Amino acid sequence: MMQEYTSCHWLQHGLSFENDHIEMCCLCCHKGGGRLYIKENYNGKDVNWDEILNLKEKFINDNKNGIIDPRCEGCFNLVNRGWEDTKPYINYIHFNHWTHCNSDCIYCYTKWDKKAFNSRPHYKVMPMIKDLFKRKLFRPDGEITFAGGEPTILNEFEELVTFxxxxGAERITVHSSGIKYSKAIEKGIKEGKLSVCLSADSGTKEMYKTVKRVDKFDKFWQNAKKYAKAQEKLENKIYVETKYILIPEINTNKEEIDKWMELTVKSGIKSIVIDIENDYCKELRAKDEEKPQYLIELCNYIIQRAKELNLNLVEYNNFRYLVTEYKLI
Ligand code: SF4
Ligand code: SF4
Structure with a gap:
């Protein structure tokens, strides 16, 4: 049976594992700011699934009664539609619970103290994921996503993805620096169940070094090509993407964008992901300032160029907000 009300798929069926807590989702750059905690001060101890599902039910009942949590205000995931009225289950999981990384991006929240973030302890997720599946609380029709930190250097990563x-997981998305090659990712691509989003942020070696602060440009594109090869037999399907975060005044020029798109196409990759640096957008929002004209024009250029090159374009949050705000499509 379906019931119509305003809600979102993360609130209904999602979990986001963070470094020291569990949330409903990882969305935080909309007006309400997100942070709907499921468990605060969490460090990997056994989870009480009844407690989690009861909490979800409470939020869902509020939504059914038209009481939307203020932390969800302005979030693009909130939609008014028919929702299945069924026993609670989980089908969206986001792994974001570790901070170690083999890149050192200038825009990353870990830039303040890379050494500390690279040694920060994190809990194991395998026991609770096995428990979730054992209790048959997981339904495969949603999505499992990895952010972090760099997933491929997480000790449990190969075991977790293989499991x-x-x-039965049918849709897994891994956000990776692309520096370390993962056999589990390759297997997931070949099975048509896993997509990898590789963080390029540049089209030249020099810019890569400026933004990533590691000298791995060649390794990155070598791995990108290998992943693209793994999707070769799955014609017209997209399992590999390269991502570019626009960092105003640093990598926001057409030449760099052109080179990145060129390398993407040459590597056999058919899809790109675009976003705008989060701190920059947050600051503009706080000052109630408009986006500069050159940035709007560049975003428009990216959209047009992607069409010309027949590249699928995926808009991440800040880019998506800009496109909507300035009616670029
Ligand atoms: S509406 Fe947005 S902030 Fe609220 S739970 Fe859903 S995804 Fe998270
Ligand atoms: S790849 Fe991601 S986690 Fe690693 S430094 Fe860059 S932004 Fe941070």
Whole structure:
């Protein structure tokens, strides 16, 4: 049975594992700011699934009664539609619980103290994921996403992805620096169940070094090509993407964008992801300032160029807000 009300798929069926807590989702750059905690001060101890699902039910009932949590205000995931009225289950999981990374991006929240973030302890997720599947609380029709930190250097990563693939997960997305090659990612791509989003942020070696602060440009594109090869047999399907975060005044010029798109196409990749640096957008919002004209024009250029090159374009949050705000499409 379906019931119509305003809600979102994360609130209904999602979990986001963060470094020291569990949330409903990882969305935080809209007006309400997100942060709907499921468990605060969490460090990997056994989870009480009844407690989690009861909490979800409470939020869902509020939504049914038209009481939307203020932290959800302005979030693009909130929609008014028919929702299945069924026993609670989980089908969206976001792994974001570690901070170690083999890149050192200038825009990353870990830039303040890379050494500390690279040694910060994190809990194991395998026991609770196995428990979730054992209790049959997981439904495969949603999405499992990895952010972090760099997923491929997480100790449990290969085991976790292999377990998820073997146990029915149908849609996994991994955000990776692309510096370390993962056999589990390759397997997921070949099975048509996993997509990898590789963080390029540049089209030249010099810019890569400026933004990533590691000298791995060649390794990155070598791995990108290898992943693209893994999707070769799955014609017209997209499992590999390169991502570019626009960092105003640093990598926001057409030449760099052109080179990045060129390398993407040459590597056999058919999809790109675009976003705008989060701190920059937050600051503009706080000052109630408009986006500069050159940035709007560049975003428009990216949209047009992607069309010309037949590249699928995926808009991440800040880019998506800009496109909507300035009616670029
Ligand atoms: S509406 Fe947005 S902020 Fe609220 S739970 Fe859903 S995804 Fe998170
Ligand atoms: S790849 Fe991601 S986690 Fe790693 S430094 Fe860059 S932004 Fe941070």
């Amino acid at each position: 998820l693939l073997k146990n």
